[in-house]
Structures are given as structure tokens and as C-alpha cells.
Amino acid sequence: MSAVHVLNGPNLNLLGRREPAIYGTATLDDIRAMLEKLCAERGMSLVFRQSNHEGDLVEWIQEAGVAGAPVILNAGALTHTSIALYDAIKGADAFVIEVHLSNVHARESFRSRSFISPAARGVIAGFGPLSYVLALEAIFENELRKS
Secondary structure, three states: OOEEEEEEOOOHHHOOOOOHHHHOOOOHHHHHHHHHHHHHHOOOEEEEEEOOOHHHHHHHHHHHHHHOOOEEEEOHHHHHOOHHHHHHHHHOOOOEEEEEOOOHHHOOHHHHOOOOHHHOOEEEEOOOOHHHHHHHHHHHHHHHHHO
């Protein structure tokens, strides 16, 4: 594995100022810097992207899946609405770990339903930026087991 893809969906570009009581004060750039450091320590590169457009996420999942690269996916609200993301994960046979900053099950009832979870290898939620770190550690561990 040479790269880990971290894909972020709608409104995550607003982290740090969007509802800090729920999402915390870390920005997406803070999360990127933290993950870049961890990847560099393991000799891996990081592809870190954010889009407010579902089609971008679909294309990036397909790209990573075809390349055999693991994905950490925080699809934001698309988690609860997008069959297209589910189909992209399945169609590209992508190794995806679904992450959420907040505990989606402790929030509005509509956030408890994920269209991504059935296609993901795992789900990590509720630990703020640490959710991304835990997903990255799971990817590192998975790669160790393969070698």
C-alpha cells in the first residue's frame, strides 16, 4: 500500500466553526496535518480530499478501489442518503472505513441509518478527530496482517 485516501463529504470544509459543540474546534486542515504526520511515520502517502458534491466522492471512491488503496470516508450527510456511494464502494471493491466525528446514534434519528455501513469494512464514530486516527490505525493493522 502506497497511499491512504481520506475522503470528506459535504460541509466538512466548515469544521472548526460549524457547530463546535457537536463537531469540535479542529479544522479539516488540522485533521489532514495529523494524518499526514502519521502516514509519513509509516512511509505512506496521504490523498486527502473534500467535496460538497456527491459525484466527486463517487469518482474518488472508484479511483481508490481500482487502485487497491484503502479509504477513510466521512461522507457527512450523504451517509444517510446516498445509494450512489454504497454502489461505488461495492462496484469498485473499495476497502472503506466509515468515520464520523460525532456519535451519529446519539443524535437525530435520521442519522442512525447509514447507506454506507453495509458496504464498509468498519465504522468508527463519536471520537472527534480521533475517529480518523483510529481508522488509520485499523488500516495499518490490516496491511500488517496482509504482509
